[in-house]
Amino acid sequence: MKKVTLDVQGMSCGHCKSSVEGALKGLDGVSGAEVDLASGKVDVTYDDAQVTMAAMREAVEEQGYDVVA
Amino acid sequence: MKKVTLDVQGMSCGHCKSSVEGALKGLDGVSGAEVDLASGKVDVTYDDAQVTMAAMREAVEEQGYDVVA
Numbered sequence: 001m002k003k004v005t006l007d008v009q010g011m012s013c014g015h016c017k018s019s020v021e022g023a024l025k026g027l028d029g030v031s032g033a034e035v036d037l038a039s040g041k042v043d044v045t046y047d048d049a050q051v052t053m054a055a056m057r058e059a060v061e062e063q064g065y066d067v068v069a
Numbered sequence: 070m071k072k073v074t075l076d077v078q079g080m081s082c083g084h085c086k087s088s089v090e091g092a093l094k095g096l097d098g099v100s101g102a103e104v105d106l107a108s109g110k111v112d113v114t115y116d117d118a119q120v121t122m123a124a125m126r127e128a129v130e131e132q133g134y135d136v137v138a
Contacts, residue, residue: 014133015084064083 007069076138
């Protein structure tokens with residue numbers, strides 16, 4: 001398992017947190033996703049044999065948020 | 070049909086808008102609910118023979134927002 005922190009813009013409330021965490025956890029290979037609303041950081045735990053960074057970014061962007069790093 | 074504008078605090082995004090509009094429209098007697106996020110105003114169209122102001126306030130508060138007027 002690897003860990004990465006994504007920097008996401010536009011998450012403003014608990015619904016946003018749930019959407020982003022749900023989208024990431026819905027990907028095969030993602031075992032954990034935790035949003036910190038105050039900082040806009042999302043800590044993701046994943047298996048890089050199963051899921052790419054690009055797929056994770058796309059999952060977040062599909063929910064309507066920008067991944068800035 | 071009557072119209073009232075509720076003043077709601079804490080709505081920050083499209084999810085919040087959907088939650089509040091959905092909760093109000095789910096009440097018998099509410100035929101329309103429209104949130105303006107920028108102002109925090111919610112325009113509600115309702116039948117006062119079927120639904121009370123108290124029930125509408127409660128529906129919004131159950132979603133986690135404060136009705137201030």
